Amino acid sequence: MFELREISKAYGAVNAITDLDLTITPGKTTALIGPSGCGKSTILGMMIELVQPDRGEIQFKGTALAPGKLEQLRQRMGYVIQDGGLFPHLSARHNVTLMADHLGHDPQITDQRVEYLCDLTHFPTDALGRSPAQLSGGQCQRVALMRALMLDPDVLLLDEPLGALDPLIRFELQTELRDIFQTLGKTVIMVTHDIGEASYFGDTIILLREGCIVQSGTIDDLTNRPADEFVERFVRAQRTIPGQEHGK
Ligand SMILES: Nc1ncnc2c1ncn2[C@@H]1O[C@H](COP(=O)(O)OP(=O)(O)OP(=O)(O)O)[C@@H](O)[C@H]1O
Ligand SMILES: [Mg+2]
Structure with missing residues (x-):
């Protein structure tokens, strides 16, 4: 679905992404995870052409991304940017x-679609007339998610789409979204800080550090066959891997 080849991106002296190769499988969910500043949002931004890479090529369904095709492309993708x-x-x-x-x-x-999406995301329909400034952070996040899902796109790019939600709504939405993604065979790229969420959604988890991929695999690979000591520490530092206790 997406092919990133030898992508690099710097902001001034900061190398956000260095020589990144990444293939996104259609119909699957790929979770991007890693420390703050490791380049997750930059990768997503390049896929939706909000950010231009300095070097390398990005292909979407076999065609190289190019500025002129932007609107057509955006109609085929739903996305939620970080804020x-x-x-x-x-x-x-x-x-x-x-x-x-x-x-x-x-x-x-x-x-009808708006009504369905409000129901799905537990967004109060009587708040639909309000502007974002009159909504809570979690409500804004659900509006952003509804907007991404509105046209029922095959590809969804989501940058921490559930981070501002309370645990109950988050749990329910995780369950329902994963159902939707799997049943309808969506291609999803999701950024999350939460390795529990990454393992719940991600067919593949990609762990990044300082603009490079450290390990790509299943949660089982990351927990039981960590590529290096950083992966081990990153996984151990989180408490929410389903079925496992912290420190085991
Ligand atoms: N517009 C920009 N100008 C300058 N530097 C930037 C810009 N956007 C990102 N950066 C820098 O590039 C690096 C990667 O940023 P990015 O937003 O991709 O990280 P991230 O992994 O999404 O982090 P977080 O988990 O905190 O959202 C960081 O060092 C960041 O400070
Ligand atoms: Mg980010």
Whole structure:
């Protein structure tokens, strides 16, 4: 679905990504995980062309990404950037339906879809008329998620989409989203800080450090066959791997 070849990206003196090769399998969920500043958002940003790599090539479905194809490409992907990226002057509803309205979709079908998405994300429908500033952080995050899911895209790129949610809603959404991803065969790339979440969603987990991939594999690979001492420490530092106690 995505092929990244020898990608490098620097911001001034900071090498955010160095010589990265990455293949994203269609129909699977890939979790990107790693310490703050290791380049996770930069990778996602390059896939949706918000960030231009300095070197290397990114292919989407066999075609190299190029600026001119941006709008067409964006319609095929749903994405949530790290801070949600909602338009502050638009209502929650309008944020969610913006693209569908722009594409001239039937308003009745759009309304039904919004209702379904509110139900899915436990977003209160009476808050749809409010602007992002009048919503809580967790509610904004759910609006961003609804917006990403609105057009039912085959590819979803999600940068910590559930980080601001309380544990109950987060748990329910994790369960329902994983069901949706698996049943509908979505290709999902999800950034998370939580290795429990990464292992719950991720068919493949990619652990990054300082702009490079340290290990790519299943949670079993990372826990039982860590590539190096950093992987071991990273996995051990988290308490939420399902079925395992901290320190075992
Ligand atoms: N626009 C920018 N200008 C300058 N430096 C940047 C910019 N965006 C990112 N960086 C730097 O590039 C590196 C990678 O940043 P990135 O946002 O990809 O990290 P991340 O893994 O998503 O971190 P986090 O887990 O905190 O979200 C960091 O050192 C960051 O400070
Ligand atoms: Mg980030």
